[in-house]
Amino acid sequence: MTDRGIPTLDLTDGEADLATIDRALRRAGFLLVTGHGVDPALRAAIRDSARRFFHLPAAAKEPYAVKVGGRGWLGPGAEANGYAEGTATPPDLKESLSFAADRPTGRRDIDAEWFLPNTWPAEVPELKPLVEDYLRQMRVLSDRILDLLGPALGEEADFFTRHTGHPTFGFNINWYPGRERVGEPEPGQFRIGPHTDFGTVTVLDRQAGKGGLQVYTEADGWQDAPYDPEAFTVNIGDLMAGWTGGRWRSGRHRVLPPPADAPAEELVSLVYFYECDPGTTINGIESHAYLRAQLDAITAT
Helix, strand or coil, rough: EEECCCEEEECCCCCHHHHHHCCCCCCCEEEEEEEECCCHHHHHHHHHHHHHHCCCCHHHHHEEECCCCCCCCCCCCCCCCHHHHCCCCCCCCCCEEEEEEECCCCCHHHHHHHCCCCCCCCCCCCCHHHHHHHHHHHHHHHHHHHHHHHHCCCCCCCCCCCCCCCCCCEEEEEEEEHHHHCCCCCCCCCCCECCCCCCCEEECCCCCCCCEEEECCCCEEEECCCCCCCCEEEECCCHHHCCCCCCCCCCEEEEECCCCCCCCEEEEEEEEECCCCCCCCCEEEEEEHHHHHHHHHCECC
């Protein structure tokens, strides 16, 4: 099934339609993925816990404040994702709890930058085991997807996963509050400004909303992304696009501001950014030097 060029990939199917995957990733860089086996109750529990944190007073959240790329709370105005593509947008209208890979490699220089301990808010102690369970499942799912993308590109199944033995990743719980908290959006201001992601694949568990995800294609411009509550929305990032020599398109997207006709709309997204092993060079680009530069680029404050 295809909606605006974004097909649904069912992982329970015996054989994936590799030609359809290739066509979708050349056009928009997005897929919907079902048959993944991740319990919706786990995703709901993470949302409920995170929402309790986000609704705390700012003074209670401030001790966890970090800059982009850190592990903790990204408060209002911390990010402007449009900066990554050179667009001078106002800061994004969101808050995030940000986590990342924390299992050390044993190499001090790498561990000090990419495998630091995560910070867990004491106010919501139930969040830690929920997120750690989810991250384990996201790693497995991401590798399953990559093992299909290799053949879709005409390569061996492990073409990508041979570089994910001890990968980095990021995980953001993004909170998109309503206008009663963020006020009237400025011209050109979004919940997340237009950008492409930086890694290999992004696995997104999203909620439907009027101020939701839009995907850009050259054929259709900006369009609302198709939504299936059973599916993860998966897009490829810049590293994957580079790996394919530009055959596949890093999925350009944005999240609309809280809508005027639903000003109290509040959404929570779970966003898993999968990357690769530190030291991986992709067509002459050192992967993690690129990742660091892009994280720095979207830092608004």
